[in-house]
Amino acid sequence: MRIIVDAFGGDNAPLEIIKGCALAVEELGLTILLTGNRQEIERVARENGVSLAGMEIADAPSVITMEDDPGDILKAKKDCSMAEGLRRLAAGEGDGFLSGGNSGALVVGATAYVKRIKGIRRAAFAPVMPKNEGCFMLIDSGANVECRPEMLRLFGIMGSVYMQRVMHVANPRVGLANVGVEPHKGGELQHEAYELLKNSPVHFIGNIEARDIPMDAADVVVADGFTGNVILKLYEGVALTLMGKIKGILTKGLKNKLAAALILPDIKQLKKQMDYNEYGGAPVMGISKPVFKTHGSATAKTVKNALRLTAAYAQGDVVGEITKAVAALAEQGGTAL
Amino acid sequence: MRIIVDAFGGDNAPLEIIKGCALAVEELGLTILLTGNRQEIERVARENGVSLAGMEIADAPSVITMEDDPGDILKAKKDCSMAEGLRRLAAGEGDGFLSGGNSGALVVGATAYVKRIKGIRRAAFAPVMPKNEGCFMLIDSGANVECRPEMLRLFGIMGSVYMQRVMHVANPRVGLANVGVEPHKGGELQHEAYELLKNSPVHFIGNIEARDIPMDAADVVVADGFTGNVILKLYEGVALTLMGKIKGILTKGLKNKLAAALILPDIKQLKKQMDYNEYGGAPVMGISKPVFKTHGSATAKTVKNALRLTAAYAQGDVVGEITKAVAALAEQGGTAL
Numbered sequence: 001m002r003i004i005v006d007a008f009g010g011d012n013a014p015l016e017i018i019k020g021c022a023l024a025v026e027e028l029g030l031t032i033l034l035t036g037n038r039q040e041i042e043r044v045a046r047e048n049g050v051s052l053a054g055m056e057i058a059d060a061p062s063v064i065t066m067e068d069d070p071g072d073i074l075k076a077k078k079d080c081s082m083a084e085g086l087r088r089l090a091a092g093e094g095d096g097f098l099s100g101g102n103s104g105a106l107v108v109g110a111t112a113y114v115k116r117i118k119g120i121r122r123a124a125f126a127p128v129m130p131k132n133e134g135c136f137m138l139i140d141s142g143a144n145v146e147c148r149p150e151m152l153r154l155f156g157i158m159g160s161v162y163m164q165r166v167m168h169v170a171n172p173r174v175g176l177a178n179v180g181v182e183p184h185k186g187g188e189l190q191h192e193a194y195e196l197l198k199n200s201p202v203h204f205i206g207n208i209e210a211r212d213i214p215m216d217a218a219d220v221v222v223a224d225g226f227t228g229n230v231i232l233k234l235y236e237g238v239a240l241t242l243m244g245k246i247k248g249i250l251t252k253g254l255k256n257k258l259a260a261a262l263i264l265p266d267i268k269q270l271k272k273q274m275d276y277n278e279y280g281g282a283p284v285m286g287i288s289k290p291v292f293k294t295h296g297s298a299t300a301k302t303v304k305n306a307l308r309l310t311a312a313y314a315q316g317d318v319v320g321e322i323t324k325a326v327a328a329l330a331e332q333g334g335t336a337l
Numbered sequence: 338m339r340i341i342v343d344a345f346g347g348d349n350a351p352l353e354i355i356k357g358c359a360l361a362v363e364e365l366g367l368t369i370l371l372t373g374n375r376q377e378i379e380r381v382a383r384e385n386g387v388s389l390a391g392m393e394i395a396d397a398p399s400v401i402t403m404e405d406d407p408g409d410i411l412k413a414k415k416d417c418s419m420a421e422g423l424r425r426l427a428a429g430e431g432d433g434f435l436s437g438g439n440s441g442a443l444v445v446g447a448t449a450y451v452k453r454i455k456g457i458r459r460a461a462f463a464p465v466m467p468k469n470e471g472c473f474m475l476i477d478s479g480a481n482v483e484c485r486p487e488m489l490r491l492f493g494i495m496g497s498v499y500m501q502r503v504m505h506v507a508n509p510r511v512g513l514a515n516v517g518v519e520p521h522k523g524g525e526l527q528h529e530a531y532e533l534l535k536n537s538p539v540h541f542i543g544n545i546e547a548r549d550i551p552m553d554a555a556d557v558v559v560a561d562g563f564t565g566n567v568i569l570k571l572y573e574g575v576a577l578t579l580m581g582k583i584k585g586i587l588t589k590g591l592k593n594k595l596a597a598a599l600i601l602p603d604i605k606q607l608k609k610q611m612d613y614n615e616y617g618g619a620p621v622m623g624i625s626k627p628v629f630k631t632h633g634s635a636t637a638k639t640v641k642n643a644l645r646l647t648a649a650y651a652q653g654d655v656v657g658e659i660t661k662a663v664a665a666l667a668e669q670g671g672t673a674l
Contacts, residue, residue: 132578142516146524179479179566187483187563210571214578226524229516230564231571234547238575241469241551242611246583249603256603259596266586266593274579 001029001311002094007036008063008081010100010296014041017100018050020303025054028308033094035060036081058093060084063101066296070104074112082106086113089289095314096290098306100281100298107143110287117319119326120286122147124155124225125293127232127282128167130274131213137163137220139285142229149192152176152222153200157325158285159220160202165316166283166309167219175208175218177227183207189224197222201325239274280305283313286322290314338366338648339431342640344373345400345418347437347633351381354437355389357640362391365645370431372397373418395430397421400438403633407441411449419443423450426626432651433627435643437618437635444480447624454656456663457623459484461492461562462630464569464619465504467611468550474500474557476622479566486529489513489559490537494662495622496557497539502653503620503646504556512545512555514564520544526561534559538662576611617642620650623659627651 005021007014014036021032032055034041045052060081064073073083082101086109089097097114099106107123116123126139139159144151156174163172176193178186183194185207197204208217210231223231246267250260260267280302281294290313294306342358344351351373358369369392371378382389397418401410410420419438423446426434434451436443444460453460463476476496481488493511500509513530515523520531522544534541545554547568560568583604587597597604617639618631627650631643 132581145516177567179482179563179570210567210569211574211577213571214574226516227564227567230514230547230567232547233516234550234568234571235575237548237551238572239579240548242576242579242607244469245607245611249600249607252603255599259599262592262596263586266589270579270582270586274582 001314002031002033003307003310004033004035004085004089004094004097006082006085006099006101007034007041010298012299013100014044015048016298016300017303018045019300020307021055022050023300023304024307028311030307030311033058033088035085037061058084058088064105066102068102068105070102070108073105073109083109083113086110090114096292096310098292098294098310100294100296103293106291106293107284110284110291114291115288116286117288117323117326119330120154122151123284123286124158125282126159126285128279129235132215135279136218138228138232139220139222140225140228141232142225144225147189147224149189149196152193152224153196156197156202156204156220156222157200158322159222161321161325162283162285162318163219165318165321166312169219171203172219173205174202174220174222175205177210177221177223177231178207181207181209201328243271280309288319290319338651339368339370340644340647341370341372341422341426341431341434343419343422343436343438344371344378347635349636350437351378352385353635353637354640355382355387356637357644358392359387360637360641361644365648367644367648370395370425372422374398395421395425401442403439405439405442407439407445410442410446420446420450423447427451433629433647435629435631435647437631437633440630443630444621447621447628451628452625453623454625454660454663456667457491459488460621460623461495462619463496463622465616466572469552472504472616473555475565475569476557476559477562477565478569479562481562484526484561486526486533489530489561490533493534493539493541493557493559494537495659496559498658498662499620499622499655500556502655502658503649506556508540509556510542511539511557511559512542514547514558514560514568515544518544518546538665580608617646625656627656
């Protein structure tokens with residue numbers, strides 16, 4: 001399997017990206033097509049002793065940054081490493097694409113260069129996040145601030161396929177993020193999405209309250225991008241704040257430091273468990289080929305994890321399964337997608 | 338100062354309610370008008386040795402439950418303890434009203450029996466919640482699932498007055514919950530609310546991201562009721578999940594239990610700090626007299642705290658200040674409230 005990788009996406013690019021790719025070549029048996037400034041990639045690899053075995057390079061002169069407008073990937077920055085990777089994915093030069101760069105640009109670029117699956121109107125960002133035990137997919141987490149009910153239905157279908165085929169959750173429970181569990185809760189968007197999800201080929205368990213999301217309420221949490229973004233970021237904020245408080249306790253005075261020494265391995269494991277960076281990133285769902293976003297701050301290990309997930313995204317034929325599900329829906333219900 | 342109290346609001350009513358009232362009479366020097374079944378109140382007080390000194394009772398035969406439709410407070414359950422209390426508040430028989438009962442019924446009942454402040458179109462639920470250091474007000478947290486921009490402006494103004502007059506925060510920072518800090522972030526609701534808040538008599542600091550809410554991003558977090566409800570409940574859910582994990586670590590094996598013994602006082606304090614129940618509850622903002630909601634699960638101590646805040650809500654003349662601010666706005670900007 002060959003994954004195309006944007007060598008210049010993220011804060012630690014290109015060094016941590018190519019180090020992560022080297023790990024993936026060695027440990028996962030993948031081959032890699034890097035996109036980006038060839039000279040720079042070769043220089044950084046050489047200076048840091050990173051082997052480029054198993055990797056090819058497709059030269060791309062520019063980089064789209066976090067400050068650039070996402071639309072620039074189609075205009076001023078259409079020769080950037082991200083755009084180059086997406087075009088090569090569209091041309092069939094790899095089985096999937098990974099970038100740690102500008103998220104908005106990735107959605108815009110993937111939609112324009114790779115195209116959406118037939119029947120999918122909008123791509124979604126869908127991080128896999130930690131919960132009490134295991135993980136869940138949050139879809140959408142911010143690509144679509146304003147959504148229509150049909151979009152939420154498709155998010156549920158796409159999330160269900162991903163959790164099944166990539167995370168190996170049998171019969172994933174799909175829940176709609178809402179302000180109460182009763183079907184009449186929420187606004188017009190939630191009411192209509194509820195009815196659509198109820199009549200969809202997913203294991204829809206109804207509305208779920210935000211309080212229950214971290215406690216295994218569902219395997220797929222469906223939300224409009226505004227709500228999903230609030231969930232994603234508040235989740236992180238509360239966890240960081242609390243872990244900061246715990247750290248404060250464990251470094252306060254001799255007695256507490258002694259206690260810290262005793263429980264440090266467990267605290268570290270908890271921190272790791274609650275750190276959504278550990279999960280490697282988020283698939284962009286709804287694109288006709290696997291596109292995966294890793295964190296801007298990704299280190300080599302995170303990049304390797306993200307490559308593993310990108311490969312699983314391709315191997316599980318997530319795109320094929322979604323295509324089938326959407327086609328079946330269209331046949332059933334006309335064109336209301 | 339005399340506070341009217343719904344003796345039958347909440348899971349632990351009437352016992353914990355009257356115990357809390359007894360504490361407030363003794364420690365805060367308040368007098369209390371209890372509403373609810375007189376015989377039952379007197380029996381429970383007698384059987385549990387709670388003194389009813391400083392309290393009067395206004396008889397009310399029924400109770401509105403969590404299962405009742407909020408609208409019932411105006412119809413089938415208009416003789417309930419909550420409705421009785423609200424009508425007596427409207428009639429000037431007390432300086433404020435406290436209930437731990439059905440939140441929806443409280444908003445509907447307060448709006449119908451006590452009326453809103455002139456110029457305020459919708460009442461809001463506004464819990465004061467813990468953050469890294471201190472607390473913030475979240476307004477609205479669920480009374481209004483669908484909001485218009487003018488409502489968000491008024492939420493900001495009301496929250497600012499409350500934090501100033503009751504929580505003694507000088508020049509409270511008002512932030513709009515959004516998916517990014519830039520003014521163009523969010524949907525139409527956020528764009529228009531941003532402009533209105535910018536031109537309001539509050540210290541508006543712009544958009545804030547959910548990640549920063551627990552880390553002292555603002556003193557007043559303005560949101561539509563759907564988003565606010567998600568924030569409120571996810572906040573609680575993530576904190577509970579993490580504290581549960583910490584508890585698991587501290588009770589796992591002898592070594593960890595030893596550590597637990599060393600840091601237990603600090604962990605308990607943290608738990609207390611992050612427990613929003615400790616803050617006693619949430620004011621209903623926008624009503625022409627102080628109405629305060631305490632938690633359904635409130636114990637006597639929480640009820641006493643809530644009574645302290647209800648009294649401060651009245652003493653700080655929050656209603657008068659909001660009335661003035663809204664009148665000034667109306668004079669300035671016409672009738673667009």
